[in-house]
Amino acid sequence: MDLNLDEVEKICADLYLRALQLLPPDIKAGFSELQRTETDATGQAILGTMVENIKVAERTRNILCQDTGIPIYNITIGRNVAFDGAGLKEAVRRGAARSTRENSLRSSVVHPITRKNDQNSCGIRVPVIHIDFDDREETVSIEMIPKGSGSENGSFLKMLLPSDGITAVKRFVVDRVIELGGRVCPPTIVGVGIGGTSDLCMHLAKIAATRPLRTMCEDAEGAKIEAELSRAVNELGIGPQGLGGRSTSFAVHVEVAATHITQNPVAVNIQCHSARRARATLTPGGIAFS
Amino acid sequence: MAHHVLEMPVDADQVRALKVGDTVTLQRTLFGIRDATQIHMFDRGRTTRLDLKGHAVIHTAPNVHRVAKSPAAPAGYTPFCIGTTTSMRMERFTRPLMEREGVRLIVGKGGMGPATQEAFRDLGGAYLAIVGGAAALETTWIEEIEDVDMDDLHPESLWKFRIRDFGPLLVGMDAHGGSLFDRVQADVASRRDAVLAGIGASE
Numbered sequence: 452m453d454l455n456l457d458e459v460e461k462i463c464a465d466l467y468l469r470a471l472q473l474l475p476p477d478i479k480a481g482f483s484e485l486q487r488t489e490t491d492a493t494g495q496a497i498l499g500t501m502v503e504n505i506k507v508a509e510r511t512r513n514i515l516c517q518d519t520g521i522p523i524y525n526i527t528i529g530r531n532v533a534f535d536g537a538g539l540k541e542a543v544r545r546g547a548a549r550s551t552r553e554n555s556l557r558s559s560v561v562h563p564i565t566r567k568n569d570q571n572s573c574g575i576r577v578p579v580i581h582i583d584f585d586d587r588e589e590t591v592s593i594e595m596i597p598k599g600s601g602s603e604n605g606s607f608l609k610m611l612l613p614s615d616g617i618t619a620v621k622r623f624v625v626d627r628v629i630e631l632g633g634r635v636c637p638p639t640i641v642g643v644g645i646g647g648t649s650d651l652c653m654h655l656a657k658i659a660a661t662r663p664l665r666t667m668c669e670d671a672e673g674a675k676i677e678a679e680l681s682r683a684v685n686e687l688g689i690g691p692q693g694l695g696g697r698s699t700s701f702a703v704h705v706e707v708a709a710t711h712i713t714q715n716p717v718a719v720n721i722q723c724h725s726a727r728r729a730r731a732t733l734t735p736g737g738i739a740f741s
Numbered sequence: 742m743a744h745h746v747l748e749m750p751v752d753a754d755q756v757r758a759l760k761v762g763d764t765v766t767l768q769r770t771l772f773g774i775r776d777a778t779q780i781h782m783f784d785r786g787r788t789t790r791l792d793l794k795g796h797a798v799i800h801t802a803p804n805v806h807r808v809a810k811s812p813a814a815p816a817g818y819t820p821f822c823i824g825t826t827t828s829m830r831m832e833r834f835t836r837p838l839m840e841r842e843g844v845r846l847i848v849g850k851g852g853m854g855p856a857t858q859e860a861f862r863d864l865g866g867a868y869l870a871i872v873g874g875a876a877a878l879e880t881t882w883i884e885e886i887e888d889v890d891m892d893d894l895h896p897e898s899l900w901k902f903r904i905r906d907f908g909p910l911l912v913g914m915d916a917h918g919g920s921l922f923d924r925v926q927a928d929v930a931s932r933r934d935a936v937l938a939g940i941g942a943s944e
């Protein structure tokens with residue numbers, strides 16, 4: 452299969468708008484579950500407003516939240532796919548810029564020092580592009596995540612000591628969730644990275660925060676901790692928007708990586724209730740959006 | 742806990758009647774304001790021709806479409822996606838906003854701090870919490886962009902919206918020292934140790 456870069460540009464443009472307009476099914480199911488378990492009247496009312504917002508966005512073809520975020524594209528390339536790598540990155544960039552222009556999206560991306568906004572959602576090293584490979588035959592998937600800033604600002608890294616143990620890791624996560632309160636637009640997905648190097652640890656937290664609900668950490672120890680922490684954060688009483696209630700988070704997700712004998716790193720990255728994500732899968736048979 | 746429908750503008754007595762936990766629906770007029778608007782108004786001494794006396798302001802930088810001026814778009818803009826930003830960044834402007842411009846209500850997300858609480862108590866103001874991230878819905882409460890001033894700061898201009906059934910909003914801070922945000926924070930702090938003990942992570 453030859454990867455057609457004009458097609459990739461068009462898909463990347465479509466995915467940006469699609470992600471901003473439609474929440475994925477697992478997040479909608481997550482809302483229903485929280486509505487079943489929320490006992491606080493204010494919490495219930497706020498969840499109701501959020502669910503109504505999802506419906507209004509679908510009905511009026513509006514975007515869910517005014518924050519168009521930082522565009523992230525995760526590309527996974529299978530076997531027997533021919534492509535021009537440098538051209539692929541350029542096509543992704545053109546797609547994000549095109550979507551911004553054609554849909555009059557607010558460009559939320561600026562130069563980090565001059566704060567200049569090129570009004571195309573692009574800048575140095577942005578869109579963030581991750582390219583990975585798997586063993587599917589003639590298949591390419593492109594996932595688009597517009598990462599909102601309110602929740603992205605809820606990011607932390609701590610190089611704990613081995614002697615601090617896993618208890619310090621858990622305490623760190625709970626304390627950061629408390630510190631953030633309503634600022635990160637709860638209910639959230641709390642992404643936790645454990646292990647790796649400092650940069651890998653932070654990246655694990657992002658993978659965890661943007662992983663679909665009802666998926667589990669592949670490492671059994673990591674899965675145990677995510678189950679524990681998922682229960683714990685919803686006993687804190689922060690609630691939707693930080694105004695009280697059980698529904699602080701849809702879930703806590705953990706991703707792990709091996710680390711150094713002298714290290715015990717933990718990272719936190721939060722995804723807000725506008726947990727936007729859209730995917731296209733390309734095969735010789737055509738394109739499927741999900 | 743009462744529900745109040747407020748036809749804007751309002752006076753101090755109407756605002757002092759609001760209590761933390763009450764809900765509010767605003768009618769008629771709402772002004773949009775953000776960081777840059779207030780930096781220019783209060784740090785750089787700019788004034789506005791718009792009359793904010795007795796009115797509510799919302800912390801926003803809206804997504805709008807630029808269109809030709811017409812009776813339906815008197816300012817040359819139509820609303821596209823209007824959402825709310827985190828209020829806390831604008832904490833130091835609450836008092837001047839109330840003292841100089843006569844603003845009575847602030848609509849925002851995430852709550853505000855002690856300086857705002859004091860200004861509310863001294864001057865008669867309240868904070869109305871909106872659901873952050875529910876911008877598509879919020880936009881349906883805005884009928885028209887009636888006017889805009891300081892548009893060189895676009896999108897952080899001073900916006901005048903015509904609204905209808907804007908809410909329900911939750912009274913998060915009132916003129917009597919009440920703050921839902923403080924209350925929740927204290928409650929969360931009191932639960933922390935038990936939660937940590939439950940996962941074997943006590944200090």
Ligand code: SF4
Binds near residue numbers: 873874875
């Ligand atoms: S944190 Fe998320 S829901 Fe809240 S304003 Fe930002 S993007 Fe929207």
